[in-house]
Amino acid sequence: MTAAHAVEPAPARAPESSGLPRGLGWLYVVGGVIGFAGSFALTLEKLQKLANPGYVPTCSINPIISCGSVMDSAQAAVVGFPNPLIGVASFPVVVTAGVVVLAGFRPPRWFWLGMQLGTTLAVAFIHWLVVQSLYEIGALCPYCMIVWIVTIPLFWYTTLTSAAASPSARRCASSTAWCSWCGIW
Numbered sequence: 001m002t003a004a005h006a007v008e009p010a011p012a013r014a015p016e017s018s019g020l021p022r023g024l025g026w027l028y029v030v031g032g033v034i035g036f037a038g039s040f041a042l043t044l045e046k047l048q049k050l051a052n053p054g055y056v057p058t059c060s061i062n063p064i065i066s067c068g069s070v071m072d073s074a075q076a077a078v079v080g081f082p083n084p085l086i087g088v089a090s091f092p093v094v095v096t097a098g099v100v101v102l103a104g105f106r107p108p109r110w111f112w113l114g115m116q117l118g119t120t121l122a123v124a125f126i127h128w129l130v131v132q133s134l135y136e137i138g139a140l141c142p143y144c145m146i147v148w149i150v151t152i153p154l155f156w157y158t159t160l161t162s163a164a165a166s167p168s169a170r171r172c173a174s175s176t177a178w179c180s181w182c183g184i185w
Contacts, residue, residue, distance in 0.1 A: 024157055028098025031150045032091045038146035045143070046071055046082050059142045069139035074138025075132045083129070087147055090118065094154060109165070115160045125157040 045057040049071055059067035070076055076083055082135045097115060099108065133140055 020028045022102060024161055025098045025101035027153060027157055028094050028101065031154050032094035032098060035087055035094065035150040035154075036091035038143045038150070039091060039122055041146075042067065042071075042084040042141070042143040043082065043088055046076075046084060061142075064139055065142060066111050066139040067141040067143060070133060070141040070144060073132075073137045075129065084143075084147075086125075086147075090122070093118070112158075112165060115158050119151070119155040119158045121126050122151050126151050136165075149172065 041059075045059060045067055048055045049057060049068070057067040057071065059065075059070075063069070072084075079086070097107070097111075130143065132150060133144070
C-alpha cells in the first residue's frame with residue numbers, strides 16, 4: 001500500500017463519564033455488600049432458630065445485645081415473613097446499581113425515583129425498628145444494627161443525588177451538601 005492509502009487508527013477516546021460521582025457507586029457496592037451480609041447472616045440465624053427452638057443465636061451476647069430476643073418478637077416479621085428477607089432481596093439491587101454507576105451507565109430518571117422510594121421506605125422502616133428495639137423489645141441485634149448503619153448513608157446520598165438532578169432542588173442540595181457527612185456520623 002502506498003502512504004496515501006494507509007489507514008490510520010482512530011484516536012483513543014477517554015471513557016465517557018455518567019456524570020454521577022464515583023463515590024456514590026462505591027457506596028452502593030460496599031454498603032450493599034455489607035447490608036446483604038448482615039441480612040443474610042440474620043436470615044441464617046432465623047432458620048437455625050426455626051429448626052431448633054432452643055437454639056441460641058451467635059449474635060446473642062447478653063440480655064441487651066441479643067438477636068434471639070429480637071427474632072422472637074412480633075416486630076421481627078412485621079410484613080408476614082422475617083424482616084431480613086427484605087434485605088436479602090433489596091441489597092443486591094443496591095450493589096447492582098453501584099456496579100452500573102461505576103461502569104459509567106447513566107440510569108434514567110425513573111430508576112432514581114425508584115432508588116429514592118426504596119431507600120426512603122428503608123430508612124423509615126429501620127427507624128421504626130430502632131424505636132421498637134430500644135423501647136418495646138429492650139434488646140439490640142448486632143446484625144440489625146449493621147443494616148441500620150448502612151441504610152442511613154444509602155438514603156442520604158441517594159437523596160442528594162436525586163435532588164441534584166432536579167433544577168429546583170439543586171439549590172437545596174448544594175446548600176446542604178456541607179453536612180453530607182452527618183448521615184455517616
